[in-house]
Amino acid sequence: xxxxxxxxxxxxxxxxxxxxxxxxxxxxxxxxxxxxxxxxxxxxxxxxxxxxxxxxxxxxxxxxxxxxxxxxxxxxxxxxxxxxxxxxxxxxxxxxxxxxxxxxxxxxxxxxxxxxxxxxxxxxxxxxxxxxxxxxxxxxxxxxxxxxxxxxxxxxxxxxxxxxxxxxxxxxxxxxxxxxxxxxxxxxxxxxxxxxxxxxxxxxxxxxxxxxxxxxxxxxxxxxxxxxxxxxxxxxxxxxxxxxxxxxxxxxxxxxxxxxxxxxxxxxxxxxxxxxxxxxxxxxxxxxxxxxxxxxxxxxxxxxxxxxxxxxxxxxxxxxxxxxxxxxxxxxxxxxxxxxxxxxxxxxxxxxxxxxxxxxxxxxxxxxxxxxxxxxxxxxxxxxxxxxxxxxxxxxxxxxxxxxxxxxxxxxxxxxxxxxxxxxxxxxxxxxxxxxxx
Numbered sequence: 001x002x003x004x005x006x007x008x009x010x011x012x013x014x015x016x017x018x019x020x021x022x023x024x025x026x027x028x029x030x031x032x033x034x035x036x037x038x039x040x041x042x043x044x045x046x047x048x049x050x051x052x053x054x055x056x057x058x059x060x061x062x063x064x065x066x067x068x069x070x071x072x073x074x075x076x077x078x079x080x081x082x083x084x085x086x087x088x089x090x091x092x093x094x095x096x097x098x099x100x101x102x103x104x105x106x107x108x109x110x111x112x113x114x115x116x117x118x119x120x121x122x123x124x125x126x127x128x129x130x131x132x133x134x135x136x137x138x139x140x141x142x143x144x145x146x147x148x149x150x151x152x153x154x155x156x157x158x159x160x161x162x163x164x165x166x167x168x169x170x171x172x173x174x175x176x177x178x179x180x181x182x183x184x185x186x187x188x189x190x191x192x193x194x195x196x197x198x199x200x201x202x203x204x205x206x207x208x209x210x211x212x213x214x215x216x217x218x219x220x221x222x223x224x225x226x227x228x229x230x231x232x233x234x235x236x237x238x239x240x241x242x243x244x245x246x247x248x249x250x251x252x253x254x255x256x257x258x259x260x261x262x263x264x265x266x267x268x269x270x271x272x273x274x275x276x277x278x279x280x281x282x283x284x285x286x287x288x289x290x291x292x293x294x295x296x297x298x299x300x301x302x303x304x305x306x307x308x309x310x311x312x313x314x315x316x317x318x319x320x321x322x323x324x325x326x327x328x329x330x331x332x333x334x335x336x337x338x339x340x341x342x343x344x345x346x347x348x349x350x351x352x353x354x355x356x357x358x359x360x361x362x363x364x365x366x367x368x369x370x371x372x373x374x375x376x377x378x379x380x381x382x383x384x385x386x387x388x389x390x391x392x393x394x395x396x397x398x399x400x401x402x403x404x405x406x407x408x409x410x411x412x413x414x415x416x417x418x419x420x421x422x423x424x425x426x427x428x429x430x431x432x433x434x435x436x437x438x
Contacts (some may be wrong), residue, residue, distance in 0.1 A: 012375045019295035020145075021283035021337070022073065024301040024346035025081060028353075038117070039365075040141035040384040041398065042109070042217070043160055047376025049129035049136035052096045058373065060090045065158045065304040068151065069123060079304060082282065086122050092118040099130030113215050113384065113409075138373065144386060148285035149365050160366030160378055207355075207390065208259040209413040216362070219382050220421025222428050224404040230431050234311070236318040237325065238404065239364045241431060242312035242397045243268075246294040246362060248427035249420060254294070262360040264292045267388070270324065272337035286337050289358050290320050298395065310430045325429035352367070355390030364397035371400070382407035393417070395424075 029295075031039050040140040050058065051152075063070055095115070099108035105128075112126035122141040138160075175310055228237035243266065255262040264265045266289070293316035295309075313360040323329045351357060363385050371378035382405060383396025391409035 002297060010259045020342040020345040021148075021349070023342050024349045025143070025283065026073070027346050028350065029143075029145070034235075035389050037144050037216075038141045038385065039144060039149065039152070039386045039394075040137045040139065041156065041396075042137055042382045042384065043156070043371065043373075044137045044380040044382075045135070045373055045376045045377045046136060046379050047134055047136075047374075048373065049127065049376075052094070052127055055096070055125070055127050055138075056090045056094045059159070062159050063090075068147065068154055072120070072122065073145070094125045094127070096127040096129065099128065102131050105131040109137070109139070110214065110216060113141075113217060117141075117143070117324055121317075135390075136376075139384075141384065144283060146282065147424050148271075148283045149383070150273055150285065153365050153367055156371070156381075158370050160371040160373055170285070176286070183251055184298060200283040207392075209411065209415060211389075211411045213411050214412040215409055216417060217384065217388055217420050218380060218408045218410075219380075219405060220407075220425045221380070221405040223402045224399050224402055224423055226428060226432055227404050230314075230428070234313065234314055234318065238399075239397070240314060240318050241288070241322055241405070241428065242364055242404075243292065243317045243362060244310065245393060245424050245427035245431060247294050247313045247317065248310060248430065249423040250292065250294045250360075252423050253420065257421070259415065261294050264294045264360060264392075265289045265358045266292050266360045266362040267352060267391075268321075268335055269361075269363045270330075272334045284337060286333050288324070289352060289363075290317075292360070293317065296422055297393055303313075308434045310427065310434050314431060329333075329420070343418070353388050355388070359387075359390075359392050361385045361388055361391060361394035363395075364399070368400060381405055384409055387411070388395050393420070395420075 025037055029035070030341050053347065067084075068082075070088045071082045073080050074083050095112075097108045097111045097115075099105045108130060110129050111127055115124070117124050123140070125144060126139040126140060126141075140152070140155065140159075142155075146154070202237040220224045224238070227241045231237045231239075245264070247264075250261055250264055253259075268290045269289055270286045271284070272286045293313045295313075315368055363383065365383060367381055378400070380403070381397045381398045381400040385394030385396040385405065387394045387409050393408050393414060396407045396409070397407045398407070406421055406424050407425075408417065410417045410420075
């Protein structure tokens with residue numbers, strides 16, 4: 001590793017206009033300063049941990065590959081713009097938390113998970129050590145006005161992942177002759193997505209606990225091949241299998257906790273970057289509500305018709321995501337995010353994040369095939385999805401090495417929160433063991 005913290009990277013000063021999504025998240029932060037609008041991830045490593053000084057030097061050495069991280073949003077005449085932070089200092093972004101042995105590891109992890117950002121910063125890295133001489137973790141968190149999950153995955157690969165591509169689906173470059181159709185489809189989708197939150201009526205649902213404001217992280221994992229094989233056998237994707245398993249988790253959790261869930265809608269992020277925008281400034285992630293087939297209400301009129309409940313849930317999820325897998329819809333969402341004005345964007349985000357509309361944030365992200373920090377390999381990962389006020393929890397699925405790793409982030413007071421990863425692993429196993437209807 002480098003022996004000293006380098007000066008801020010010398011890169012051309014960016015003057016990218018802040019995107020409508022960036023401005024929307026900053027507006028929500030101003031409206032609700034008590035809410036944490038950050039997400040991120042944790043990398044678990046095997047090997048002797050670096051010192052804080054060495055980690056700061058390492059991060060500083062990698063920053064020239066990530067000009068976004070040395071930029072900040074500045075207000076001025078017209079729209080806010082991203083500019084190089086002339087006062088950038090690695091020390092304000094990279095910190096450490098030391099556990100007093102294995103018994104205090106969870107406490108250290110949750111300290112990093114809940115630590116505030118330094119004033120004026122949009123991201124932070126926390127070195128977690130003290131669990132054992134040959135085990136440590138690195139926690140990275142970012143404000144959602146600064147990055148989204150896709151850009152954060154690029155940050156992971158630049159810092160730890162040895163540069164593998166993310167394999168994220170992006171539409172191909174369109175032809176000018178197709179522009180009228182694209183405009184029509186984008187406008188139609190905008191009207192459709194905006195009308196969905198409008199039809200939601202009724203009071204804001206009450207949480208089944210009193211929030212403490214402290215987040216907790218619980219993890220589980222299955223072989224990534226298991227999700228892909230189940231999805232392929234039924235004409236879906238690994239993400240479809242994840243969402244179907246999540247629906248099963250919610251059904252079982254509801255029964256065990258005594259919390260009725262007559263309807264659960266997940267907020268599913270969709271990457272709307274263009275092919276050349278791997279590490280663009282700000283947020284390029286749209287969010288769509290997707291009703292999960294939990295079916296905990298015994299009075300529900302619709303019963304499983306296509307075999308056992310696990311496969312029925314998978315069929316229902318695939319019916320809801322089928323259009324999202326098509327290139328036309330991805331192109332339309334990309335166009336909509338690129339050109340939607342700021343005020344409608346902020347209005348939509350406020351509505352779709354409301355617990356009247358959605359109750360769970362559910363995201364997934366391919367990270368890398370391998371990773372390391374110096375000579376110490378990354379052995380596991382966990383996404384830290386945005387925990388929206390009023391939501392039950394956020395759930396993230398990361399694909400790293402040969403594993404699909406699920407992480408649940410929730411308030412400390414969520415009943416039976418620690419059981420969620422085990423329920424998810426069991427739900428995936430049930431999907432794998434249930435034969436498809438002939």
